[in-house]
Amino acid sequence: MGDVFVLAEHLRGELREVTFEMxxxxxxxxxxxxxxxxxxxxGHQVSHLAEQLKGWAHKVLLVDDPQLENFNSEPYxxxxxxxxxxxxxxxxxxxxxxxxxxxxxxxxxxxxxxxxTDCIELRWEPAGLQATRQIYxxxxxxxxxxxxxxxxxxxxxxxxxxxxxxxxxxxxxxTIASPLAEEIKYKRFxxxxxxxxxxxxxxxxxxxxxxxxxxxxxxxxAMVQELxxxxxxxxxxxxxxxxKKWLPKERQVGTSGKTVKPKIYIALGISGAFQHVAGIKGAxxxxxxNKDPKAPIFSVADYGIVDDLFKVIPVLxxxxxxxxx
Amino acid sequence: MDIIVCVKRVPETAEVDxxxxxxxxxxxxxxxxxxxxxxxxxxxxxxxxxxxxxxxTVTAVTLGEEDSRETLRRCLAMGADRAxxxxxxxxxxxxxxxxxxxxxQAIKKxxxxxxxxxxxASDDGYAQVGGILxxxxxxxxxxxxxxxxxxxxxAKVRRELEGxxxxxxxxxxxxxxxxxxxxxxxxxxxxxxxxKARGKEIRELMVKDLELTEDEVGQKGxxxxxxxxxxxxxxxxxxxxxxxxxxxxxxxxxxxxxKGGVI
Ligand SMILES: Cc1cc2nc3c(=O)[nH]c(=O)nc-3n(C[C@H](O)[C@H](O)[C@H](O)COP(=O)(O)OP(=O)(O)OC[C@H]3O[C@@H](n4cnc5c(N)ncnc54)[C@H](O)[C@@H]3O)c2cc1C
Ligand SMILES: Nc1ncnc2c1ncn2[C@@H]1O[C@H](COP(=O)(O)O)[C@@H](O)[C@H]1O
Numbered sequence: 253m254g255d256v257f258v259l260a261e262h263l264r265g266e267l268r269e270v271t272f273e274m275x276x277x278x279x280x281x282x283x284x285x286x287x288x289x290x291x292x293x294x295g296h297q298v299s300h301l302a303e304q305l306k307g308w309a310h311k312v313l314l315v316d317d318p319q320l321e322n323f324n325s326e327p328y329x330x331x332x333x334x335x336x337x338x339x340x341x342x343x344x345x346x347x348x349x350x351x352x353x354x355x356x357x358x359x360x361x362x363x364x365x366x367x368x369t370d371c372i373e374l375r376w377e378p379a380g381l382q383a384t385r386q387i388y389x390x391x392x393x394x395x396x397x398x399x400x401x402x403x404x405x406x407x408x409x410x411x412x413x414x415x416x417x418x419x420x421x422x423x424x425x426x427t428i429a430s431p432l433a434e435e436i437k438y439k440r441f442x443x444x445x446x447x448x449x450x451x452x453x454x455x456x457x458x459x460x461x462x463x464x465x466x467x468x469x470x471x472x473x474a475m476v477q478e479l480x481x482x483x484x485x486x487x488x489x490x491x492x493x494x495x496k497k498w499l500p501k502e503r504q505v506g507t508s509g510k511t512v513k514p515k516i517y518i519a520l521g522i523s524g525a526f527q528h529v530a531g532i533k534g535a536x537x538x539x540x541x542n543k544d545p546k547a548p549i550f551s552v553a554d555y556g557i558v559d560d561l562f563k564v565i566p567v568l569x570x571x572x573x574x575x576x577x
Numbered sequence: 578m579d580i581i582v583c584v585k586r587v588p589e590t591a592e593v594d595x596x597x598x599x600x601x602x603x604x605x606x607x608x609x610x611x612x613x614x615x616x617x618x619x620x621x622x623x624x625x626x627x628x629x630x631x632x633x634t635v636t637a638v639t640l641g642e643e644d645s646r647e648t649l650r651r652c653l654a655m656g657a658d659r660a661x662x663x664x665x666x667x668x669x670x671x672x673x674x675x676x677x678x679x680x681x682q683a684i685k686k687x688x689x690x691x692x693x694x695x696x697x698a699s700d701d702g703y704a705q706v707g708g709i710l711x712x713x714x715x716x717x718x719x720x721x722x723x724x725x726x727x728x729x730x731x732a733k734v735r736r737e738l739e740g741x742x743x744x745x746x747x748x749x750x751x752x753x754x755x756x757x758x759x760x761x762x763x764x765x766x767x768x769x770x771x772x773k774a775r776g777k778e779i780r781e782l783m784v785k786d787l788e789l790t791e792d793e794v795g796q797k798g799x800x801x802x803x804x805x806x807x808x809x810x811x812x813x814x815x816x817x818x819x820x821x822x823x824x825x826x827x828x829x830x831x832x833x834x835x836k837g838g839v840i
Contacts (some may be wrong), residue, residue, distance in 0.1 A: 326717065350720070350739055353708075355711045355737075357707070358709070358712040361712040370704065386702070386809070387700060387701055388604065388699070390591065392595060393810075394805075395803075398800060399800050440746060442733070443744070444743070444744050445742070446741075465611065484838075487710075495758045499763070506740050508741065509740070515832060536837070539832065544593070550811065551811055551815070554816065555816050555817075555829075557607065557818050567823055568829055568830075570826075571826045575830065
């Protein structure tokens with residue numbers, strides 16, 4: 253009772269940060285009810301990752317199989333449900349990432365466990381698991397509880413918990429024979445497709461002026477480009493701008509785009525969804541212009557302007573240009 | 578190729594200063610504008626394009642209140658051939674699991690080679706219904722799909738990972754894909770088009786038609802219960818710059834200079 257499983261997420265030989273965030277949170281959750289923390293590592297030839305995880309959990313369960321080499325929810329689900337049915341943890345934590353979102357709902361149905369997705373906080377209540385998650389694009393928080401069950405699944409939003417190590421644990425590695433008997437049947441990994449090489453590398457820019465859906469029309473981007481030019485910076489954007497093909501993918505900031513670290517990031521008409529904000533954690537100063545005073549971007553910005561961007565930008569541009577001439 | 582698309586009607590909230598109902602169970606919705614969930618619009622477009630390329634049928638299905646008929650009419654105007662609505666009052670308040678269960682009961686009797694959903698609904702943002710539905714139907718699934726290429730009984734798809742990286746997979750049909758935004762450019766749907774679609778029939782399914790009991794759906798059938806909603810606590814307060822555009826710009830210039838902007 254009370255054991256917590258954390259599914260280690262790794263890509264091309266490296267553990268992802270969310271793994272450590274979940275291990276830290278998982279440890280607290282076991283302390284609350286007196287269980288053990290397990291890091292679950294599935295892969296092929298990943299013993300170096302198992303070594304790394306030892307200091308973070310009471311136990312590392314390692315399953316090595318060539319079919320687990322690249323993440324594929326089909327064999328992953330078979331192995332995980334096997335482990336869970338045998339060890340009966342009370343809680344399984346999985347990242348709310350491309351990897352976790354492909355796996356968790358199906359696994360929950362197979363196990364008959366309630367699943368709470370995209371959690372930013374988790375706690376044990378007498379009746380079971382309770383979580384905080386965000387709805388309406390991060391504008392509202394919801395406190396939810398799962399029905400009573402022997403086991404629960406939760407996916408955890410990246411960046412919700414610290415990845416800094418507190419106490420160093422001395423877990424041992426237990427290697428478990430792969431339960432995968434047959435070949436993966438339905439879903440075959442073919443290849444990774446790399447992002448196209450960028451003409452403008454926004455990851456190196458010191459000043460970024462970023463536009464979101466609030467820019468309204470494609471023509472309006474020209475005005476922002478002029479401002480960026482005057483400031484000696486580059487134009488970047490949120491996802492909807494790329495989806496509409498107004499700017500190329502290489503300009504997109506966020507989880508499915510680029511992570512940037514400019515000295516100054518100016519966000520124009522961007523609401524501040526977590527997938528966007530995750531890409532600007534390393535920015536020095538964040539300035540946001542948005543006409544909605546409750547836009548989530550204002551809780552990450554250093555300076556905020558609650559106004560119509562079309563009123564401010566032309567004036568700002570003129571002033572920058574005047575200063576330079 | 579027979580395709581079923583799951584669509585949800587959601588409020589547009591990006592530009593609205595949201596308020597919370599007194600019972601703390603929901604946001605105040607009475608003045609909000611509703612439309613098809615953004616991800617589902619891309620899924621609908623993808624379905625119609627596949628049909629236009631290789632033939633077949635497209636069926637749109639939704640679970641929601643009576644108003645959701647409007648969303649289905651929009652789908653019919655986009656090119657869906659048929660539509661189904663699950664508007665039984667007993668279904669209201671369903672979480673992702675109960676929603677997927679009801680959709681499963683409606684879909685399992687239909688003919689399909691492909692089922693499309695959105696990656697997530699913009700209101701609750703569970704990103705669960707697609708996966709649960711695929712598991713219940715016992716068919717393979719791929720989430721966050723950015724490209725679909727049907728090759729007979731197989732589909733070659735691209736799925737989005739993080740940081741611009743994607744992967745290519747081959748999947749056996751029938752399968753379920755959750756569609757990511759940007760996969761295509763959804764066509765424009767005119768008011769006239771939606772009006773014309775009024776003639777097309779929308780099939781209505783009640784809980785008993787789904788062979789479910791009222792205990793299996795709605796809040797009773799849900800795995801997750803909403804305790805309350807609240808405004809996110811402000812962790813870090815941005816310094817708000819006030820004034821007319823000229824004053825704001827002056828202050829911004831100062832900040833940009835101070836923070837190392839190259840002026
Ligand atoms: C798996 C996944 C991955 C994703 N990856 C990314 C990613 O990498 N990057 C990313 O950005 N998104 C990503 N998203 C999408 C993300 O969830 C949001 O949908 C998106 O970030 C919203 O973009 P936005 O802020 O430009 O638009 P909206 O949320 O529509 O916000 C527009 C904002 O503009 C403001 N506004 C409108 N007009 C004006 C005006 N005249 N003046 C001032 N303000 C105005 C509005 O108040 C509003 O706040 C991803 C989603 C998923 C599911
Ligand atoms: N009430 C509903 N009716 C029909 N489809 C739905 C409904 N809720 C969710 N879906 C589908 O499931 C996807 C993911 O939703 P969710 O898991 O709620 O984030 C949506 O994009 C829709 O395609």
